[in-house]
Amino acid sequence: MTIFQFPNDFKWGTATAAYQIEGAAKEGGRGPSIWDTFSHTPGRVYNGDNGDVACDSYHRYEEDIELMKELGINTYRFSISWPRIIPDGDGEINREGLDYYHRFVDKLLEAGIEPFCTLYHWDLPQALQDVGGWENRRSIDAFVKFSEVMYREFDGKIKYWLTFNEPWCIAFLSNVIGVHAPGKQDLQAALDVAHHVLVAHGKSVSKFRELGVDGKIGIAPNVAWAVPYSKSEEDKGAADRNIQVYSDWFLDPIYKGSYPKPLYDWFEQSGHVPPIQEGDMEAIAQPIDHIGINYYSMSVNKFNPNGGYLQMEEVDMGLTKTDIGWPVESRGLYDVIHYLQKYGNIDIYITENGACINDDVVNGKVNDTRRISYLQQHIAQIHRVIADGINLKGYMAWSLMDNFEWAEGYRMRFGLVHVDYRSLKRTPKESFYWYQNVVKNNWMETRK
Numbered sequence: 001m002t003i004f005q006f007p008n009d010f011k012w013g014t015a016t017a018a019y020q021i022e023g024a025a026k027e028g029g030r031g032p033s034i035w036d037t038f039s040h041t042p043g044r045v046y047n048g049d050n051g052d053v054a055c056d057s058y059h060r061y062e063e064d065i066e067l068m069k070e071l072g073i074n075t076y077r078f079s080i081s082w083p084r085i086i087p088d089g090d091g092e093i094n095r096e097g098l099d100y101y102h103r104f105v106d107k108l109l110e111a112g113i114e115p116f117c118t119l120y121h122w123d124l125p126q127a128l129q130d131v132g133g134w135e136n137r138r139s140i141d142a143f144v145k146f147s148e149v150m151y152r153e154f155d156g157k158i159k160y161w162l163t164f165n166e167p168w169c170i171a172f173l174s175n176v177i178g179v180h181a182p183g184k185q186d187l188q189a190a191l192d193v194a195h196h197v198l199v200a201h202g203k204s205v206s207k208f209r210e211l212g213v214d215g216k217i218g219i220a221p222n223v224a225w226a227v228p229y230s231k232s233e234e235d236k237g238a239a240d241r242n243i244q245v246y247s248d249w250f251l252d253p254i255y256k257g258s259y260p261k262p263l264y265d266w267f268e269q270s271g272h273v274p275p276i277q278e279g280d281m282e283a284i285a286q287p288i289d290h291i292g293i294n295y296y297s298m299s300v301n302k303f304n305p306n307g308g309y310l311q312m313e314e315v316d317m318g319l320t321k322t323d324i325g326w327p328v329e330s331r332g333l334y335d336v337i338h339y340l341q342k343y344g345n346i347d348i349y350i351t352e353n354g355a356c357i358n359d360d361v362v363n364g365k366v367n368d369t370r371r372i373s374y375l376q377q378h379i380a381q382i383h384r385v386i387a388d389g390i391n392l393k394g395y396m397a398w399s400l401m402d403n404f405e406w407a408e409g410y411r412m413r414f415g416l417v418h419v420d421y422r423s424l425k426r427t428p429k430e431s432f433y434w435y436q437n438v439v440k441n442n443w444m445e446t447r448k
């Protein structure tokens, strides 16, 4: 048996996001977001699923917090629905929206659970999209205004902040691959969005510092780890581009004040460059306190001239896959965290890691042993990283409960808690009780 002991101050948590769990899409003064529009557009989301009700956490958050208390976690990562706070994006403030999050955060604090708040988890107010969304620099000031409202309102209650979740998804998944809102396939649009999100991040961090908020702030890139299919320069280049587009494209401007040259040159050769204006790179490069890392899987990459904007294809190496089709390979988590040490021994939180395992309730139980196996492998890698002296400060499993998995709708389940979407009944899965034990002990044991 092997025991993996974690530091005394290690943060154990779970993560969710507003549009994926809240529901109450037209309640409490909330305005529409791009995901309301996208999910109600035929063909965009599996089965025509949408976030109108989701897990109904807007009304059931006290029940959710009881589940968190039972799980024993000390940290909970959630996101703010911008259109609940400023329904048209940069106009009037909706007091009812702020009051909802005060009730929620107060309940978390009462339960002894640290709020870990993501300001932007993809639900841009539709009114801003109507005038270009993140392609329009107006969204930069709109985001800074929204974040300032939140900083002033929750200073003293929320001490851990993230500006943006998964900027690669916001920019490239949503504007080149096109499977997330607003669903464009335009590389220049993606570079514009990525740049404006970065400027908005930097200006919001400056506002956070200017207000003297009692807390720490960062950003949460989802990171890819990839290895080349062969030793050829072409395959190596493909793997490098895949890694860089998720992490370096965003972290180089923040930590180094410039875009990564290899990938910048790659995009430039096709006539596309970020729309940099005077002062932008300085605005982006504000010092931050931590980064959140979202890791799910890694890939083996081959050069393919017809392989999209990176001319890259992922090769199926026959590994075990989760039910969403992602290979289970935990060594990528270890490798990518070491890769990120080039930015210094920065404070890192695993703000998302989990498995899509679609087991259902049978005789009142969900025997999701494959999720337990996935979590065990990845938490073991976290222990290795800490043993290497890296400042890995916490782990938040994605997700507390099954929820709206974007274009996949409700068919893909990532939760430690099963949700019956007809009755909204929550059922802790076997993985919930396994994770509960890890959290309680602050160590994990494996059979061998």
Ligand SMILES: CCOCCOc1ccc(-c2cn(C[C@@H]3NC[C@@H](O)[C@H]3O)nn2)cc1
Pocket: 017, 020, 166, 173, 177, 179, 222, 294, 296, 352, 398, 405, 406
């Ligand atoms: C036809 C090509 O199709 C490409 C699809 O490409 C992707 C890539 C990545 C994802 C993805 C989804 N998640 C989980 C979420 N992270 C944030 C949280 O909200 C979770 O729900 N992470 N990455 C989806 C789709």
